[in-house]
Amino acid sequence: MADKEIKLEVVTPDKMVLSQTVEYVGCPGVAGEFGVLPNHIPFLSALGIGNLHYKKAGKTFYVFVAGGFAEVGPDRLTVLAEVAEKAEDIDIERARKAEDRARKRLEQQNDNVDFARARVALQRAITRMSAMNAAKSTGTA
Amino acid sequence: MPSLRDVLNKINSVKKTKQITKAMNMVASAKLRNAQNRIERFRPYADKFYDMLGDLAKGADASVHPLLEVRETIKATCIVLITSDRGLCGSFNYSLIAMALSLAKKLAAEGKTVKFICVGKKARDAVRKSPYEALSNHADIMNSFDFGLASKLGQEVISGYLDGTFDEVQMVFGQFMSVAKQLSTTKAILPLSSAGEEDAVASGPTTEYIYEPSVEGLLAELLPRFINVQLYRGLLDTSASEHAARMRAMDNATRACDDMVGALTLAYNKARQSTITRELMDIVGGAEALKG
Numbered sequence: 001m002a003d004k005e006i007k008l009e010v011v012t013p014d015k016m017v018l019s020q021t022v023e024y025v026g027c028p029g030v031a032g033e034f035g036v037l038p039n040h041i042p043f044l045s046a047l048g049i050g051n052l053h054y055k056k057a058g059k060t061f062y063v064f065v066a067g068g069f070a071e072v073g074p075d076r077l078t079v080l081a082e083v084a085e086k087a088e089d090i091d092i093e094r095a096r097k098a099e100d101r102a103r104k105r106l107e108q109q110n111d112n113v114d115f116a117r118a119r120v121a122l123q124r125a126i127t128r129m130s131a132m133n134a135a136k137s138t139g140t141a
Numbered sequence: 142m143p144s145l146r147d148v149l150n151k152i153n154s155v156k157k158t159k160q161i162t163k164a165m166n167m168v169a170s171a172k173l174r175n176a177q178n179r180i181e182r183f184r185p186y187a188d189k190f191y192d193m194l195g196d197l198a199k200g201a202d203a204s205v206h207p208l209l210e211v212r213e214t215i216k217a218t219c220i221v222l223i224t225s226d227r228g229l230c231g232s233f234n235y236s237l238i239a240m241a242l243s244l245a246k247k248l249a250a251e252g253k254t255v256k257f258i259c260v261g262k263k264a265r266d267a268v269r270k271s272p273y274e275a276l277s278n279h280a281d282i283m284n285s286f287d288f289g290l291a292s293k294l295g296q297e298v299i300s301g302y303l304d305g306t307f308d309e310v311q312m313v314f315g316q317f318m319s320v321a322k323q324l325s326t327t328k329a330i331l332p333l334s335s336a337g338e339e340d341a342v343a344s345g346p347t348t349e350y351i352y353e354p355s356v357e358g359l360l361a362e363l364l365p366r367f368i369n370v371q372l373y374r375g376l377l378d379t380s381a382s383e384h385a386a387r388m389r390a391m392d393n394a395t396r397a398c399d400d401m402v403g404a405l406t407l408a409y410n411k412a413r414q415s416t417i418t419r420e421l422m423d424i425v426g427g428a429e430a431l432k433g
Contacts, residue, residue, distance in 0.1 A: 011189055013288040013373060015182045031353050044197065045353040046362045069363065071193050080189055082288060082366075 004038050007076040008054055010063060010084045017084045018063060024055040025077050027070050036077055043072040047081065049123050051131040060138045062087040064131040066124055083124075087135030090128050099125035145416065148409040152402060159398035165229065166391035173320070173384035180317065180377050190370055194363055196350060206357070208299070208364045211332050212308045217254040219276065219298065219307040220245060221330065222268065223314040223375050224261035225383035226283045231393075233315060233323065233386035234263040237379075240325045241313040245273055256307055258297065260376070276301065283380055291373035298372075299365055302331050314375035315382035321389075323382035330371055333364060 008025055010018040025036045028050025036043075047070055052063045068081030102122035106115065143151075222241045224234045241264075245255040255273050259265045262280040269275065277297060282290060298310050310331040316324040352359055 011186045013183055013186050016185050042350045044350045
């Protein structure tokens with residue numbers, strides 16, 4: 001199996017979130033999601049806000065990432081993200097509150113609201129929850 | 142000659158001071174351990190980041206990005222000064238501030254305008270007293286900052302640079318070498334060509350990458366983050382240095398307290414002895430007088 005595996009590393013400024021050998025990785029690239037199997041051609045992509053998922057021993061795991069980069073080599077995939085949380089580490093209550101806050105801010109008709117930021121916050125919150133839900137449905141969180 | 146009671150009071154107060162300095166020493170050493178851990182945890186990210194930027198810089202015409210362009214005339218310089226929020230850490234803040242101010246003086250002598258971005262209370266206070274303008278102050282944050290602060294600073298620096306408020310950026314921070322050694326350091330942040338290229342374009346075999354989006358698009362994403370990474374490293378280092386400096390200052394203070402208690406105890410004993418001698422003389426003198 002040695003040549004059929006990818007070393008997946010997810011790193012944030014605060015810590016190494018993940019370092020594992022896996023069989024498949026799906027990444028939320030800025031230009032759409034892309035999948036990575038072993039022996040992928042060298043590839044460098046910016047990541048959007050989304051859920052990265054990877055397969056290991058028949059199970060699918062989810063990691064929430066926001067903004068960052070993925071560097072792909074034949075036997076490795078390194079993700080540098082400013083925020084990355086494994087599905088089981090996501091604070092669902094916080095995400096829900098963040099969603100409410102962002103929605104309220106978007107509804108306000110006033111010039112003080114930074115809509116771009118509120119929209120990004122909303123997207124982050126929704127994506128976090130979807131990572132959680134997806135992980136729950138596959139039984140990995 | 143101070144009275145016995147005065148000396149005793151003094152001894153007690155010095156002993157209490159010693160308790161405090163000792164406690165502060167222990168707190169600082171715990172915080173230092175924390176700060177060192179954070180530096181350790183940040184290292185993989187920073188290393189990978191340099192690798193990635195290096196790979197990218199090889200495949201790209203780096204001169205296309207505005208952050209890489211060196212301006213011909215530099216009219217204004219921004220100094221990002223990072224100090225601690227709290228004192229009682231020896232000459233740590235003082236030497237950082239002195240370094241920043243002498244840099245500012247030098248730049249001003251060259252006819253450049255100098256502007257400050259201050260991180261930490263001590264930096265804010267010092268710049269307020271100086272003739273230079275502070276663009277922004279970030280005080281009371283050194284205790285609990287995260288990468289978000291670096292991003293915020295980075296944004297400020299980049300937008301100021303791009304709209305021409307200043308033409309170069311320097312960072313003054315306390316570089317953490319070891320527990321025993323901290324160094325006040327000046328580092329050029331912008332323009333990037335003088336700051337990061339030589340770090341980034343280090344060794345490694347060339348691999349042909351596919352880029353998504355374009356190389357320029359990726360650079361536009363990576364370069365601002367590179368500034369954040371450098372600023373974050375400055376913050377982490379300064380915080381670790383602060384705690385190391387405080388630890389040493391408090392260690393010295395504890396030792397000074399010990400010396401003082403020793404000297405005072407000696408004075409107390411002498412004073413007590415001389416009182417006893419005097420009283421004895423009185424008694425002996427009285428007894429002699431009765432005999433006579």
